[in-house]
Structures are given as structure tokens and as C-alpha cells.
Amino acid sequence: MIQSGLRKKNLFLLYEWFFSHRRNLPFRNTKDPYRIWVSEVMLQQTRMSVVENKYINFIQRFPDLKSLSMADEDEVLTYWKGLGYYSRCRNLQKGAKQIQKQYGGHFPSEWSDALKIPGIGEYTASAVLSIAFNRPHAVLDGNVRRVLSRLYYPLEDSSAVLRNLAEDLMSVRTVDAGFHNESLMELGSLVCKPGIPDCKNCPLSGCCNLKKHGSRLGTLVPPGKKSSPLDIRMHLYIVHDKKKRILIEKKKDRKFFKNMWFFPYAVCEETQSGMKGFEKELPIPEEILADIRMKHVFENSFRHHITHHRIKGNLYWMQCGSVKFKPQDSVYFADLQEVKKLVVSSLSEKVLKILDSNFNI
Numbered sequence: 001m002i003q004s005g006l007r008k009k010n011l012f013l014l015y016e017w018f019f020s021h022r023r024n025l026p027f028r029n030t031k032d033p034y035r036i037w038v039s040e041v042m043l044q045q046t047r048m049s050v051v052e053n054k055y056i057n058f059i060q061r062f063p064d065l066k067s068l069s070m071a072d073e074d075e076v077l078t079y080w081k082g083l084g085y086y087s088r089c090r091n092l093q094k095g096a097k098q099i100q101k102q103y104g105g106h107f108p109s110e111w112s113d114a115l116k117i118p119g120i121g122e123y124t125a126s127a128v129l130s131i132a133f134n135r136p137h138a139v140l141d142g143n144v145r146r147v148l149s150r151l152y153y154p155l156e157d158s159s160a161v162l163r164n165l166a167e168d169l170m171s172v173r174t175v176d177a178g179f180h181n182e183s184l185m186e187l188g189s190l191v192c193k194p195g196i197p198d199c200k201n202c203p204l205s206g207c208c209n210l211k212k213h214g215s216r217l218g219t220l221v222p223p224g225k226k227s228s229p230l231d232i233r234m235h236l237y238i239v240h241d242k243k244k245r246i247l248i249e250k251k252k253d254r255k256f257f258k259n260m261w262f263f264p265y266a267v268c269e270e271t272q273s274g275m276k277g278f279e280k281e282l283p284i285p286e287e288i289l290a291d292i293r294m295k296h297v298f299e300n301s302f303r304h305h306i307t308h309h310r311i312k313g314n315l316y317w318m319q320c321g322s323v324k325f326k327p328q329d330s331v332y333f334a335d336l337q338e339v340k341k342l343v344v345s346s347l348s349e350k351v352l353k354i355l356d357s358n359f360n361i
């Protein structure tokens with residue numbers, strides 16, 4: 001096992017720094033595992049500045065496991081709007097239901113039980129159990145990985161090595177496990193940042209190998225480099241009927257917005273020609289396709305990011321005639337107010353804005 005070079009004295013400097021410099025965030029100063037869990041799930045892949053207000057609104061509406069588990073899924077999704085990665089939100093509610101049923105509404109404090117809850121992986125389990133129950137599970141998120149890989153520079157590029165180091169530090173801590181984890185994460189967010197670290201203001205600069213080494217700061221990339229995003233093309237179809245109601249659908253078997261209300265769309269690899277792919281099968285019910293006409297094409301009209309996909313999009317504004325289409329539970333024409341209520345992603349907001357500024361829908 002790699003021996004920790006950080007002595008208790010250095011850890012104490014870290015804790016002292018955290019005590020006086022930590023941000024006053026709405027989910028700090030609570031030991032409620034539900035609230036910590038919500039914040040950790042929201043923070044996965046989403047910036048703190050976006051999360052703060054969303055978290056406050058979410059907790060006001062769903063203050064505990066019970067209220068979340070009993071809520072209507074569509075309503076829960078509206079409170080997630082703007083955070084993206086909607087499967088996280090669904091799993092959160094699924095997990096809340098499971099905890100209600102299986103653990104009588106008490107978040108499990110054992111590692112093996114927590115990992116059985118939908119959407120809880122090792123990172124989330126470590127964060128929740130350490131902060132809420134003082135369990136000695138070391139968090140290893142992107143911030144902690146970066147701090148450790150710099151402190152112990154040069155380091156073998158391996159998750160196992162970093163995990164070992166994180167656990168080693170956890171074992172010599174002199175404070176609560178949650179306080180210890182949060183100190184390291186906060187140091188990575190505020191001081192030992194991606195790019196050029198702010199070593200002048202770092203409480204650990206006296207024991208940091210990268211600092212000692214005098215190597216060019218900022219060039220060190222922590223293990224687990226991010227893969228580059230995938231470029232894809234989205235063809236998104238806004239089909240309306242004579243009453244200006246818009247076709248929306250809820251599907252399980254599609255790439256994005258699974259099981260959420262959204263507009264029909266198709267995706268393909270990004271090509272030189274934005275229109276390529278449009279002629280392929282349209283993801284629209286046959287009865288509607290039988291009498292449809294194109295009103296306008298907005299080529300390259302939007303850009304969006306979803307889970308490592310960089311999307312360029314074409315928007316097709318189409319009208320259908322008097323079709324014999326039977327609305328179904330998962331596909332129907334909705335009026336604009338309903339669309340705004342049910343289709344809650346930030347991409348749908350962009351799309352509706354484009355239509356509104358062109359057609360005043």
C-alpha cells in the first residue's frame with residue numbers, strides 16, 4: 001500500500017482552511033441523507049451555479065423521501081428542468097420509492113444496502129454515508145482525483161492507486177468522515193482547480209509534490225482523462241394540427257429523453273450535409289405521415305450538449321391535415337400550454353423559442 005505522505009499536521013491545515021473558506025451552499029450544514037443525496041445527484045455533471053437554485057426549489061417542493069416518492073413523475077421532471085441528464089431524476093424518485101418501501105423511509109446507512117438503491121454508485125454512496133452517518137468511505141470524484149494526483153506527483157495513472165491513497169488519508173483523518181471528504185472536494189473546486197492551480201493560497205502547498213517538483217503547473221492532467229465528445233446531427237420534427245396543437249410523444253426506446261415527453265426526432269452521425277438523413281424514415285405515426293406538409297426547415301438552427309454528445313440540429317416545422325389519428329397514452333397532439341408543462345428539457349425550450357420568434361406560436 002502506498003504510504004500517505006500527508007501527515008496529520010497537514011491534514012489539520014486542510015481542515016482549518018475548509019472551516020474558514022468553504023462556500024455557504026444550501027445543502028451544507030445538514031445531516032439529512034435525503035437532502036445530501038439530492039444535492040450529490042444534481043451535482044453530477046452539472047455546475048454548482050446551475051444547481052444551487054434548482055436544489056432550493058426542488059427541496060421546497062419535495063422536502064423528504066416521502067413527498068418525492070409520492071409525487072407524479074412528470075411533475076418531478078419539471079423541477080429538474082435545466083439540470084439535464086433526466087435519467088438521474090427518474091432514478092432518484094425510483095430510489096426514494098424503494099427506500100420508502102424497503103427501509104420504512106430511512107436512508108440505509110450500510111454501504112452494501114446503499115449501493116442497491118437505483119442510481120447510487122460508489123461515489124454517491126461514499127458522499128452520503130460519510131456526510132450523513134460519519135462512515136469512513138473516501139470520496140473519489142474529479143476534484144479529489146486531481147488534488148491527489150498533484151499532491152503525489154508523479155503518480156501512476158491508475159484509479160486503484162488513487163483509491164488507495166484516498167482511503168489511506170481517510171484512515172488518518174482527525175475529523176468526521178464527511179468533513180474530511182468535503183475538505184478535499186472543496187480544495188479541488190476552489191484552489192487546486194483544473195488548469196492552473198492556485199498554489200499560493202493552498203493549505204497543502206508545503207507538502208505537495210507537484211509544487212515541490214517545480215514542474216510547469218497546470219500541465220498535469222489527472223488520471224481518467226475525459227473522452228472527446230461525439231458529434232451528431234439531430235432532426236427534430238415539430239408537427240402541428242389544424243388547431244395548432246403540437247405532436248409530442250413519450251418513448252422508452254430512444255437515445256435521448258427516454259420515457260419523457262418530447263418531440264419526434266431522429267439522430268444520425270454528423271455529416272457535411274445537414275439535411276442528409278432527413279429522407280430516411282420519419283419517426284412519426286403513419287396516419288399522420290399520410291397527410292403532412294413541410295412548412296419550414298431551419299437547418300443548423302440549434303446546438304446542444306447531452307451526455308458527451310455535441311448536437312447540431314435541424315428543425316422541421318410541419319403541418320398535418322385532417323388525419324384519423326387516435327391519440328394514445330404516449331403520443332398525442334397537445335396545446336402549447338400543455339407542451340410547455342410536459343416537455344421540460346432545456347433543448348425543448350430552445351426549440352420553442354425558435355418557433356416563437358419565427359411564427360409567434
Ligand code: SF4
Binds near residue numbers: 150192197198210211
Ligand atoms: S500546492 Fe498547488 S498543485 Fe499542490 S495541492 Fe495545492 S493547489 Fe494543488
